[in-house]
Amino acid sequence: MSRLLVVDDEANIRLLYSEELQDEGYDVVTAASSAEAIETLQSGAFDLAVLDIKLKNESGIELLQKLVKERHDMPVILCSAFSCYKDDFSAWLADGYVVKSGDLTELKQEIARVLAKKAQKLKAEAK
Amino acid sequence: MDRECCWDREVIELADCPEIGTGEEDLLVSKRQRTLEKCGDCPLFLNDLARLRDENNPLAPIMTDFLADFRRQKTQIQSLVSFLDNKTLEIRFLHELGQVLQSSVDLDEVLSVALTAITSGKGFGMNRAFLLLCDREDGILKGYLGLGPRNQEEASQVWNEIIQSDMDLQTLAKNFRLNKLSSERAKFHDILELLTVPLSNKDHILVKTLDGKRPVLVEGAFQHPDVPPELARLLGVDSFLAMPLISRNRRVGMIIADNCITRRTITDEDMHSLETFSFPVAFAIERASLYDKLHVELERVTEAGKKLKEQQELIVRMENMALVGRITSSIAHSVRNPLMIIGGFARSMLKKSPASDSKHTFIESIVAETRQLEGVLDEILNYSDSLYPTRDFWDVNQLVETALHDTADVLTSHGYATFYSPDNNLPHVYIDFKQLSNCLRTVLHNDITGIGTDRSISISSQCGNDCVILRIEDSSRHISQAELDHLLVPFSETHELGAGLGLALCKTMLEKQGIPFVAQAEQFNGIRYTITLPTRKEEQS
Numbered sequence: 001m002s003r004l005l006v007v008d009d010e011a012n013i014r015l016l017y018s019e020e021l022q023d024e025g026y027d028v029v030t031a032a033s034s035a036e037a038i039e040t041l042q043s044g045a046f047d048l049a050v051l052d053i054k055l056k057n058e059s060g061i062e063l064l065q066k067l068v069k070e071r072h073d074m075p076v077i078l079c080s081a082f083s084c085y086k087d088d089f090s091a092w093l094a095d096g097y098v099v100k101s102g103d104l105t106e107l108k109q110e111i112a113r114v115l116a117k118k119a120q121k122l123k124a125e126a127k
Numbered sequence: 128m129d130r131e132c133c134w135d136r137e138v139i140e141l142a143d144c145p146e147i148g149t150g151e152e153d154l155l156v157s158k159r160q161r162t163l164e165k166c167g168d169c170p171l172f173l174n175d176l177a178r179l180r181d182e183n184n185p186l187a188p189i190m191t192d193f194l195a196d197f198r199r200q201k202t203q204i205q206s207l208v209s210f211l212d213n214k215t216l217e218i219r220f221l222h223e224l225g226q227v228l229q230s231s232v233d234l235d236e237v238l239s240v241a242l243t244a245i246t247s248g249k250g251f252g253m254n255r256a257f258l259l260l261c262d263r264e265d266g267i268l269k270g271y272l273g274l275g276p277r278n279q280e281e282a283s284q285v286w287n288e289i290i291q292s293d294m295d296l297q298t299l300a301k302n303f304r305l306n307k308l309s310s311e312r313a314k315f316h317d318i319l320e321l322l323t324v325p326l327s328n329k330d331h332i333l334v335k336t337l338d339g340k341r342p343v344l345v346e347g348a349f350q351h352p353d354v355p356p357e358l359a360r361l362l363g364v365d366s367f368l369a370m371p372l373i374s375r376n377r378r379v380g381m382i383i384a385d386n387c388i389t390r391r392t393i394t395d396e397d398m399h400s401l402e403t404f405s406f407p408v409a410f411a412i413e414r415a416s417l418y419d420k421l422h423v424e425l426e427r428v429t430e431a432g433k434k435l436k437e438q439q440e441l442i443v444r445m446e447n448m449a450l451v452g453r454i455t456s457s458i459a460h461s462v463r464n465p466l467m468i469i470g471g472f473a474r475s476m477l478k479k480s481p482a483s484d485s486k487h488t489f490i491e492s493i494v495a496e497t498r499q500l501e502g503v504l505d506e507i508l509n510y511s512d513s514l515y516p517t518r519d520f521w522d523v524n525q526l527v528e529t530a531l532h533d534t535a536d537v538l539t540s541h542g543y544a545t546f547y548s549p550d551n552n553l554p555h556v557y558i559d560f561k562q563l564s565n566c567l568r569t570v571l572h573n574d575i576t577g578i579g580t581d582r583s584i585s586i587s588s589q590c591g592n593d594c595v596i597l598r599i600e601d602s603s604r605h606i607s608q609a610e611l612d613h614l615l616v617p618f619s620e621t622h623e624l625g626a627g628l629g630l631a632l633c634k635t636m637l638e639k640q641g642i643p644f645v646a647q648a649e650q651f652n653g654i655r656y657t658i659t660l661p662t663r664k665e666e667q668s
Contacts, residue, residue: 010464016471023478054460081463100463102470102497 002115003027003045007037007063008052008079013100017050020104021111034063041067046074048115050107051094053080068093075114079107132171134162145171167198220250220296221404227297228411232418237411239304240297242274244404245384247299248289251401253368253384253393254282257315259322259333260380260412268333268381270322273315274303275387282388321361322383331355336369337378342402343369344393368393370401372409379409379416455508462504470497506632509565516559516640523556523588523595523660524549530567531586538571538584543603545571546585553588556595556660559640563660566633566644570599570656573614573629595660602653611648 004026006017014030021028029046031037033055041049049067053060060078067076077096095117096110133139137158141147146165147154154161166172176194180187227240238258244250255275259268276282294302303311312319324331329338332353336343345351346366348359359365367385371378382405386393473493480487527547538545571584582603589596614630630646637644637658645657 010468012468012472013464016468016475019475020471081459081467100467101501102467102474102494104471104474 001025001027002047003029004111005037005040005046005049006030007032007034007049007055007060009033009054009056010052013052016104020108024108024111026111034058034060034066037063038066041071047118048111049074049076050111051076051078053078064093075118077107077110077114130175132166132169132175134158134166134172134175145169167194167201217400220244221407223296224250224404225407227300228407231411232415234412234415234419235308236300236304237408237415238272239308240300241382241408241411242272243300243303244296245382245401246275247296248286250296251384251397251404253397254386254388254391256382256384257318257322258380258382260416261326261337261378266326268324268326268337270315270319271380272308272312273319274311277314279388318361321357326378332358333369333381333383337371337381340371340373342371342398342405344395344398345369363387366393368398368401370398370405372405372412374406374409374413377413379413382408459504459508463501466497466500466504470494470501473497506629509632509636516562516636518557518559518640520555520557521560521563523553523597524551526556526558526560526563527567527586527588527597530564530571533564534568534571541582543582543584546583548587550588550590553590553595554662556662557664558642558660562636562640566636566658567599569629569633591659593661593663595662597658597660599656599658600653601655604648604654605651606648606654608648611646611654615646 004021006014006021006028008014008017008030009032011032014032018028018030029040031040037049037051051060051064051067055063060080064076064078067074075095076093077098078094079098079100081100095114098107098110101107133143136143138156139161141149141152141155144154144161144165146169147161154164176187176190180191224240224244228237231237231240242256242258245253245256253275255273257270257274258272260271261267262269276285289299324333326334326337328334332343332345332351332355335353344366345354345368348354348362348365348367349356351359362383362385364385364387367383370382370384372380372382382401384393384401470493473490477487477490477494480490528549531545531547535545584603585600587598587600589598615634616631634644634646642661643657643659647655647657649655
């Protein structure tokens with residue numbers, strides 16, 4: 001079972017993601033801030049992180065940069081309420097980008113795609 | 128003594144003096160004037176003088192001496208008058224030339240005048256002249272322009288034309304600049320190409336002459352120890368004049384002149400006249416070159432000023448964009464998140480509630496309404512994005528293929544087939560790629576609401592006048608032109624037609640970029656969208 005970390009400052013969104021992604025068969029852990037996310041990451045291994053770009057007074061992009069630097073083996077999908085961040089060069093560091101929507105199909109597809117890609121990479125490295 | 132001459136008569140007839148011709152009738156009545164002007168050369172007078180000598184008249188030898196001295200002085204005076212006439216002509220010519228050279232800042236005009244003056248019969252009368260200019264950046268003396276005939280036949284033709292047209296020097300030069308400058312440059316292209324000498328080659332006769340700042344008359348060029356044989360062969364003359372052009376102690380270039388057709392000897396006088404002429408020419412060439420450089424610099428400064436202004440405008444726009452961005456970001460965050468939560472949970476509940484549940488329909492309505500609201504939010508955000516387009520040159524094929532790729536899943540799921548044949552010869556178009564992609568996607572998405580049986584969309588691109596015309600033809604949608612026009616009005620009620628704000632926003636976005644967007648509905652043949660994409664920057668409004 002893949003373990004996912006969901007970082008979003010909105011409690012209801014964290015709840016929604018947890019419900020929906022658990023239904024998809026993932027083990028989901030949530031965090032409300034960058035600090036909480038880093039603390040959670042230290043507690044164990046994660047297969048993928050889903051980050052909101054705007055975290056109250058913090059920037060999800062900064063957290064992304066930190067994760068890419070320190071946890072480069074863990075893919076990250078950015079979630080945002082606004083599509084303009086797609087054009088932000090820093091956002092290109094992420095493995096995926098999804099605009100927030102009540103229909104989570106796109107997010108679920110993106111998670112599946114990124115995890116499959118990671119598995120393929122690990123398989124190739126093992127060979 | 129019988130006298131043959133009329134020297135002792137006050138008044139004579141025209142037939143009495145063989146030296147007086149028609150037009151000189153005033154001499155017939157003026158004995159003194161006639162004696163001074165005509166008797167010294169008159170054979171009848173000389174016969175009378177000889178007869179006096181034969182008669183041992185003591186005045187005869189004295190008269191003979193007087194006459195000889197008178198004739199010598201007369202010749203001297205005539206020679207001086209001729210010299211003065213020539214000098215007057217030369218000064219007049221140099222004055223005329225100086226006026227043109229001083230007033231012109233056009234390099235081609237200066238060079239045309241200079242070379243015409245050297246080669247024209249009314250000027251220095253040389254057969255041919257080459258002008259070489261110093262290229263300081265490349266450190267070379269380089270052939271720039273040649274003037275004159277290449278052979279006897281051409282010489283006869285050109286010189287006859289000049290004699291017949293009887294043009295003054297200024298007109299000749301103007302005529303040359305307007306009609307013959309390019310052809311003359313092409314005519315001597317082979318020689319001019321080879322007339323290139325590195326300025327560092329201090330032993331070369333041309334560089335040596337340039338450094339010496341004095342003209343050199345080369346005679347016996349083919350055997351001359353200082354003349355490279357290839358230079359002598361190239362010019363094909365045994366004698367030529369190398370005239371350095373020096374302005375304010377700076378080396379400007381050189382004129383090489385010769386008489387390749389008439390083979391007339393180049394005299395020291397020719398050389399001195401040309402030397403006098405070379406100073407204003409050098410000065411005029413340098414001034415024209417500096418003016419050219421000044422012009423280039425001015426253009427550069429103007430361009431830099433223009434860019435600076437554009438940058439300033441861009442900064443203002445960026446500030447506006449940042450403001451719009453902040454507002455829209457704030458709206459996005461504060462509206463989208465609640466919408467997402469409502470829609471997300473509604474979907475979650477819908478999944479878990481059986482169709483028989485009485486609340487199932489209510490939840491379905493919530494899902495549908497939130498989806499609709501999310502769509503409206505996307506369109507508003509796209510519209511705010513469109514307020515400040517970022518344009519650049521893009522490949523039309525890439526634009527269409529990207530839009531087709533992005534919409535492929537949706538179009539296929541609705542049973543649509545798309546057709547596009549890329550044309551690799553199309554020029555790049557000046558557009559905001561993101562906005563145009565968005566518009567194309569919107570048009571394609573708009574089409575899938577069609578109800579016809581022929582579910583195909585064909586896209587074609589065609590090169591137009593400074594534009595590329597993109598046509599999207601959808602044969603599945605059958606609506607009237609009035610209904611289609613309604614779709615193109617922002618915020619009109621279009622929900623029942625299934626298109627939302629999309630097409631209206633596309634039209635607004637494109638019009639903001641000065642790109643015409645035409646939608647034509649044919650009741651039974653579907654819809655045709657025509658987008659005219661500019662290929663030039665200035666076409667933008």
